[in-house]
Amino acid sequence: MTTETTQTVADLAPPSVRLRRRLPALDILVRFQSLLGLVLVLVGGLVFSPRRHGTVLFLTVDNLANIVRAVSETGIIAVGMTFVIIAGGIDLSVGAVLGLSGVTVATLMVTHGWGTVAAIVVVLIAGLLFGLVQGAVSTVMRIQAFVVTLAGLQVASGLARMVSGDKFININYGHGHGLAPPSFAVLGDRLFGNVIPVSAVVFVLVGAVASVALNGTRFGQHVFAVGGNERAARLSGINVRRVKIITFGLCGLAAALSGVLDAGQLSFANPNSGTGYELTAIASVVIGGTSLFGGEGTVVGTIAGALLLGTLNNILQLNNVNADLQLIVTGLIIVAAAVLQNVAARRRAT
């Protein structure tokens, strides 16, 4: 009897037992996949960066600033998207809202002579409302968010063309008719000895506020609960509709903010700006470890995911890898991130 038992334990323990010992490492890997990926990409950047006169091009202030500038726009959107996705939704309209917000803020200042603050505030509120309306349509009329925001994408890009007359709007600074207030140009500046782009500072602030909101507030807990099990959330007394609508509002707000930054950084507004950003943003969220099924995710992961994608593109560009290949590499990374998540989810289920 005793020998038999020993044999059972030694030889015939099911594979799950042996697996379990290795799991913590896997857990850590999944938990910090985007951060680890980011570190990998940064190291890769150092190794593969072209050098000129002994300087590593990747590490130059200008290059890093470029990365952060580019990333901050999709990154801010991705942070907003994180809320929507954790609550179990999706928002495809963000890129178009970015374009609409850019041309609107430019038109308000250039054509209508508005001040910087007034124009920005109005555009942000408009973005928030646009998101809230999409959320309301989706939850109240019970239409999938995918469909509602796909329609929202069309509406926003149509509006963007209407507002701009389907033309670029050049933003020239000064005082008088046809000029934008010089204060708007600040958005394209760099701070702290001409090093850190303003957009990066905004990005970090947005990320910090969002992270606290998601993890430290009642609303954040509700977002997780709604995405994790909507029925349970409702029966626990959570106003599920309101939570969902607010996430869409936040996402619209983030897209509008991105649009304002875009116009400020480029000093012109393009109604087609932001096209395809929704996919980059969703990719950042997924790479960041947020489940598209909802219920789990982190803002920090999303930020790391956005930085990873931006840095990777930058490295490939520095090495003159063509844009098509960049897309392919991005696709593979998304798949890898999803596979890792799947492994983690399966582990949790047992």
Next chain:
Amino acid sequence: MTGGGLAPETDHPADRRPVLEMTGIRKSFGGVHALRGIDFSVRPGEIHALLGENGAGKSTLMNIMCGALSDYHGQMRLEGQVVRFSSPHAAQKAGVATVFQELDLVPGLPVADNLSLGREPTRRLLFLDGRRMRRTAERALAVVGASIPARTTVSALRLGEQQIVAIAKALTAEARILILDEPTAALSAHEVELLFDLMRGLRESGVGIVFISHRLDEVAKVADRVTVMRDGRVVAVLPGSTTPEDLVPLLTGRPARDMFPARTTVRDRVCLRTTDFGYRLRRPSASWREPTGVSLTVREGEIVGLVGLLGSGRTELLQAICGAAPPGRTLGTVEINGRTVRLNSIISGQRQGIGFVPDDRRRDGLVPTRDVAQNLALSSLSRLSTAGFVRRGRQREAVRWAFEAFGIKASTPAAPILSLSGGNQQKVLIGRALLREPHLLLLDEPTRGVDVAAKADIYRLVRSLAAQGLAVLVASSELPELAGWCDRLVVLRDGRVVVDVAPDTDPALVLASAGSATPPDTSPQERP
């Protein structure tokens, strides 16, 4: 086989040689021994009920029988031949058909397509042969004696009919063993009867049926033999006619009455009073039994049990009282602590001090992506936060209270909720409702899928809160549980209250008034 309590096997249907025979089956998961040497056999033409509390090892044994688990110790013989199935498919080919609780039907496809799923007949190698498919389906449905049109879409069928289609699908020509895993769990009383007729018919044709169920009254009705499992062992093999009263102590391992705490004083103040209460759905649904003309009271400190068969409207009544019902219109009145209230949402119910624990833990209760502490605090976040920010300290304290009060067994409050046992998950959900400090607690099947020890914990905790004045209304399909735990029983039938009785009333009488066997021969009696 050692160990006491082993009753002698009866010589039921004609001592035929078992078609399936399992000997010395052992299986462990990690360090946990799920099966510790099981002997189990099924004879041709018998209905063999397999009983056990959750965690007793029933599902593991079933999974071995049906091929879902292949690494186990011990021997399984099918018609004398030693077999070890590598997959459910292999088991089915060998003649062991299984109908799992989750029916493996595609809801959007017609019955015929479902019945030939994966082996669709084709014409010219490509095109579906619809006619042949329907013929096959009609033949399969005839075997189970069902008059279901083969063209009907599965989702349009009632649950009972779907169950029968699933059985027809499992029963291939070579099936000699049919395993039914809690087939009656979601069926109405009438559908259960139809299913039993089907099972009896199959028994006549020589199929051996393994019937897994939690309903002891059903077992007595249909089974030829009963095997009772506990802690991975077979504790008894008994004739099918064994009464629930005799089965309970075997299942739980202790006399039924030791499970329940002593009753406490019921106060005079009425907490819940419904008068001629009813609820009409805005969009009527056949599967939602509308409460009609319900008048009942629950006093402070009182635990009232809602007795009723499946489909009697127990769940619906609780949902309607707490505001969790689908959109609809309330009839009559609901008074909480003497004030008439209108409850049209869970939130309004919570504001009136009503706590509700739904019956389907996985579907309506747990948030699988959140940890134990987060699941516990879910309903009471507003109490635990200031200006929208959750106060960690307060939350920790609340979680600690719930852990201690219930004896929740989790490695840490940050453990994943699904890593807990069913009993501990249930404690978390009851804790979630209690953290709001309700006046009235509504419990729907609070011990479904909960192990014995956790059951006792739940009885004890709810009783101790009742002693402090909490009013409790609890619905359960297990009459012995309600009889042992409650201060008063209310019997529901077709959405109406039929009688209001003391818990020590003869169970047969209670069941009769619930409509399970003969119609009630006594007029409704009122007890204070």
